[in-house]
Amino acid sequence: MEVFEPLITLLTLLTVLSVASERITNLIKLRQKDLAERPVEPAAQRARESRIALRSMLVGICLSVLMKADMFQILTHLDNPWKTLGWVQVYRDNWVRTSASASFGTALYALGGCTITGIALGFGSKFWHDILSTVYEVKRITQNKRLKPSPADSKPTEGE
Numbered sequence: 455m456e457v458f459e460p461l462i463t464l465l466t467l468l469t470v471l472s473v474a475s476e477r478i479t480n481l482i483k484l485r486q487k488d489l490a491e492r493p494v495e496p497a498a499q500r501a502r503e504s505r506i507a508l509r510s511m512l513v514g515i516c517l518s519v520l521m522k523a524d525m526f527q528i529l530t531h532l533d534n535p536w537k538t539l540g541w542v543q544v545y546r547d548n549w550v551r552t553s554a555s556a557s558f559g560t561a562l563y564a565l566g567g568c569t570i571t572g573i574a575l576g577f578g579s580k581f582w583h584d585i586l587s588t589v590y591e592v593k594r595i596t597q598n599k600r601l602k603p604s605p606a607d608s609k610p611t612e613g614e
Contacts, residue, residue, distance in 0.1 A: 458589060458592070458593040458596075460532035460533065461532075461589055462586065462589055462590070462593070463532060463533075463534075463535060464528065464529070464532060464535060465582055465585055465586040465589060466586065467523075467528065467535050467536065468571075468574060468575065468582045469579055469582040469583050469586055471514075471517065471518070471521070471523055471571070471575050472514070472574075472575045472577070472578055472579040472581075472582050473579040474517060475510065475513050475514040475517050475572075475575045475576075475579075476510070476578060476579050478513050478517065479506070479509055479510045479513045482509060482513065483506060483509070507576070510576050510578070511572065511573060511575075511576035512572075514571075514572035514573065514574070514575030514576045515568065515569055515572025515573065515575075515576075516572070517572065517575065518568040518569070518571040518572035518575065519565060519568045519569075519572070521539050521540065522538075522539060522540050522541045522552070522554060522564060522568060523538075523539055523568055523571045523572075524538060524554060524564045524567030524568050524571065525567045525568075525570040525571040525574070526563065526564075526566070526567035526570075527554070527564070527567060528567075528571070540552065541554065541555050542555075
């Protein structure tokens, strides 16, 4: 696996989950009268933005818990983090509980990881998309440097 692939996979997962979180937050925002209307006063606007940011973070945490998007599990399975999602999984045509729901301690640990993921989702999809774009650009630059010979390699030696 290439050096950048685990990071790209993680950022892709966070981008997808944050888009879903933003959609749900927008639905809530449009249904709440106090959040749907933009106030004219700057102080009221800042208060509105703070309430939206808090709700966005709470929606991200709820979505992460619902999907069991446990950051601890995701980081330990960067080769395929999509398989870590879910409290139950299908195994040989049977629904099987994951190890996160096996005991109170493991469930609490998973809830902590889900909370961290939810807080990360609160940063928004634009944030994660921008980081993903930056990583892709760095990957492209490093691949080009690796493939392109440096000027020092093409200089003739003194004997030539």
